[in-house]
Amino acid sequence: MSTLADVVLPLPLYKYFTYRIPSDLQEALQIGSRVVVPFGRKKYYTAIVVRLHDVMPQGYEVKELISVLDERPVLRRPQLQFWEWIADYYLCSVGDVYKAALPSGLKLESETTVTLNTDFEEPDDNRLKEREWMLLAALGKKSRMTVQDLEKESGMRNILPTLRVLLEREAVFVSEQLKTNYRPKTETYIRLTFQQGDDAALRHAFECVKQAKKQETMLLSFLDLSLFMQKGKLREVSRKSLLDRSGVSSAVLGAMVEKGLFEPYKKEISRFETEVYTVQEAAPLSDAQQVAYRQISDSFKEHSVTLLHGVTSSGKTEIYAHLIDRVLHEGRQVLYLVPEIALTTQLTNRLRKIFGDKLMIYHSKFSDNERVEIWNTLLDDHSPRIVLGVRSSIFLPFGDLGLVIVDEEHETSYKQYDPAPRYHARNAAIVLASMHGAKTLLGTATPAIETYFNARQGKYGLVELKSRFNDVELPEIIPVDVREMRKKNRMRGNFTPELLNRMQIALDGDEQVILFQNRRGFAPMVECKQCAWVPKCEHCDVSLTYHKRFNQLTCHYCGFTYEIPKVCPACGQPTIGVMGFGTERIEEDIAQHFPNIPVSRMDLDTTRSRSAYEQIIEDFSKKKNKILIGTQMITKGLDFDHVSVVGILSADLMMNYPDFRAHERAFQMMEQVSGRAGRKNRKGVVVLQTSQPESPLIRQVIAHDYEGMYNMQLSERKAFSYPPYTRLIYIYLKHRDETLLQELSVRYTSLLREVFGARVLGPDNPPVARIQSLYIRKVVLKMELSASMPKVKEILKQVYENMLVDDRFKTLLLYYDVDPM
Structure with missing residues (x-):
């Protein structure tokens, strides 16, 4: 029996700590259980046991753990191993992973x-x-x-x-x-005070209420509800359903409790829907889908990971459904990852019809209590299930994964930016699947260049689906030269005549329109027309965005808000005006051009809650709104049957971002949003507004030429040693004192160069060089793909420790971003 336990604490510490196990707890303690431990002088933390042993550590006093919180571990095999892989690969601590992985409701305050x-x-x-x-x-x-x-x-x-x-x-x-933040949800239920089958007691009960008609009605209602037999026993009756069925007041129920006929009690219930679903078989596959399904099955015999490269509207979801059904029949579990919460709304309805209550949903818009309940359900229930969720779903305690589907695998939403661990859910999911002996299917119409490269090199399997479902044609893309339209004075606000004309035709035909502008707010910039003064955030090196609805300027990096000055603080003139346009301004302009047409807007400002997402999508699906305006949220696989026109309002905004992935991302976004047009046997139209119609990127989008984009980008990346030919690690250093930051970042980079040589670039200012009053320097490390990440981590740790001889370096914030997006 072990006397010592190594635990992981929810702190950014790069080692485990050993605690003595009290003799009365030694038998009950298991790996993966939560324990309360003292740490530091005055604090207590909920730690998780990672190892049991009898080897006394050297160098510090071993304290005793205080209590064990779980009768059964909260982690399954191989979760701890998975946490350690994430910590090693993404250059963070296991404590960082623990904080991200466990719902807050399972991390207790002591x-x-x-x-x-x-x-x-x-x-x-x-x-x-x-x-x-x-x-x-x-x-x-x-x-x-x-x-x-x-x-x-x-x-x-x-x-x-x-x-x-x-x-x-x-x-x-x-x-x-x-x-604990977690509180089980309870509901009041009502039961008889005598046993089922006691006829004498039942007769006595009716005698007691025969003079009180309302009480008699309630007793009959109770029996009526209870007579729905379930596995030979009377069904339980909730207080709410009894009051609803009987139609009498709660005072009548109180009187019957006083008479000793009814007894109320609290029962723990699920926060999620408990209705029984009438499930149906997945829709039969078309010939092209059937071929793709067989190719995926064959590919899985040779590859752990397969890429399904299917054009927009080719019916990838139907293929997923058939694969899921097969895995569930094998008694295993499925993880279905999507990039945005918005997608779960439509997918839930489609998958519920096929898989009923086997489907579980998991994302950050759920309350803490809901997330804990899902966690515990997966721990305690070993039945085959499908979990539909966003990136954090990879941390759930799966018992036996058989398949992982990463839909829209190219999406940047799968990347966690802050705080650590800065993992990529697609890459982490592939590792998780391998630990379970499961297969991974990556699906998209516009693969990430690294993914497509791996597929073309034979590391992944590759299956292509090049025709849309029911042979619907890909949309026609019409480029319109905005610069030319402005010269000819033909622009109507932010719309070209071509776009407005196409919109009018669609609306007259009772069809719908989507307008894409990847910038929220009313105007991205406010400027003095007299002296060109631009208001900037006091805490970040960015201009402020004007939000007309709140009549204020907002920083989209730190969230700070400012009042709009009446006069320019630089020249004193009342000549402050707005430049550019965001989704809020488009919404206002549309009201002027189409005054009687209902419009909805989907961006970060309108989708703060889970219900807001669902309401916008439901209203548009039911044609309550005819025009949907949105940011990149609307590019992500949403299915609308009546959209015939899509407007891309400013293609140049995406093309001109200072990043080596800008060309790839712009193509993906435009191709994806174009895919929303033309469904149900109709060819759609996309009006693409740009001032660079002859750009190679625009020509590739018009031709739906993914291969052309891929080959062009691949040759550039090979020439400049960018992924997929190298692995990038960005190292960020932050401090409030810019002079000190510059001095120390130069010294730090010099130490890195002594080890890594020309693989080190920088330190440089990132595009936004100050956020929340912290100045930022970025160092780029380009590593060979064959390099060992644990070895790189060890070297970086050593360089960091060497810098600590200068006490000023301790005041810097330093972190790593592996495989940045």
Whole structure:
């Protein structure tokens, strides 16, 4: 039986810590269980056991863990191994992964309170020591206080060993009051006070209520509801359903409880829908889909990962459904990843019809309690299930994954930026699947260049689906030269005549329109027309965005808001005006051009809640709104049957971003949003507004030429040593003092070059060089694909420690971003 436990703490620490296991807990403790441990002078944390052993560590005093929180572990195999892989690959601590992986409701806040035992008598043969008496005397002033308060009251430090002695001698009691954010949802149910089948008691009950008609109605309603037999037993009756069925007041129910006929009780219930679904088989596949399905099955025999490259509207979801059905019949689980919460709304409805209550949804818009409930369901229920979720779903406690589907695998939303771990869910999901012996299917119409490269090189399987479902044609893309239209004075606000004309035709034909502008707010910039002064954020090096609805300027990096000045603070003239346009301004312009047409807008400002996403999508699907205006949210695989026109309002905005992926991303976004047009046997039209109609990128989008874009970008990346030919690691250094930051970042980079040589670039200013009052420097590390990430991590750690000889370096914030997007 092990006497020591290594634990991971929810802190950014690069090592595990060892604690002594009290003898009464040694038998119950298991790897993966949560325990409460003291750490530091005054704090307690919920840690997770990662190893049980008997090897006493050297270099620090081993403390004793306080309590075990779980009868069964909260982690399954291979979750700890998966956490360690993420920490090693993405250059962070396992504690960072723990904080990200576990729902907050499972990370408890500990308020350890100590209570004086007033019946304690000191034995003559075993007297208390001075420190022990001092603690009892301090505790006697209030009889009950927290460890922190007791330390202050007694003036003593490190009182835990002394407290342990007092605990063993029963001079004090420790009550571990663990505040948990998770609260089970309960509902009041009603039951009879006598056993089912007791006819005499039932007759007596009717005798008791025969003079009270409303009570009699309630008793009959109870029996009526209960007579829905379920596996030979009467069904339970909730208080709400009983009141609804009987149509009488709660006072009548209270009277029957007083008579001793009914007994109310609390029952823990699920927060999620519990209705029984009428499931149906997945829709039969078309000939092209059937071929792709067989090719995927064959590919899985040779490859763990397969890419399904299918054009927009080719019916990839139907193929997924057939693959899922097969895996569930094998008794295994499926993880279906999507990039945005918005997608889960439509997919939920489609998948519910096929898989019923086997489908579970998981994303960040769920409350903490809901996420804990899903976690516990997966821990306790071993039945085959499909989990539909966003990137954080990879951390759920799957028992036996058989298939992982990463839909729209190219999406940047799969990348976690802040805080650590800065993982990419697609890449992490591939590793998770391999740990379960599962297969991974990556699906998209516009693969990430690295993914397509791996498929073409034979590392992944490749299946292509080049025709749309029902042979619907790909949309016609019409480029319109905005620069030319402005010269001829033909622009109507931010719209070309071509786009407005196409929109009018669609609306007259009772069809719908999507307008894409990848910038929210009313105007991206405010400027003085007299002196060109531009308001900037006080905390970040960015101009402010004007939001007309709130009549304020907002920084989209730190969220700080500012009042709009009446006059220019630089020249004193009342000549402040707006430049450019965001989704909010488009919404206002559309109201002028199409005054009686209902419009909805989907961007970060309108989708703060889960219900907001669902409402916008539902209203547009049911044609309550005819025009949908949105940012990149609307590019991500949404299915609308009546959209015949898509307008891309500013293609140049995406093309001219200073990043080596800008060309690839712009193509993906335009191709994806174009795919929303022309469904259900109709060829759609996309009007693409640009001032660079002859750009190679625009020509590739018009021709739907993914291969051309891929080959062009691949040759450039090979020439300049960018992915997929190298692995990038961005190292960010931040500080409030720009001069100090520059000096230390140059020294740090010099130390890196001594080890990595020409692989190191920088330090440079990123496009936004100050955020939330912190100045930023970026160092780029280009590593060979064959390089060992644990080895790189060790070298980076060593360089960091060498820099710590200068105490000023400790005040810098430094972090790594592996495979940045």
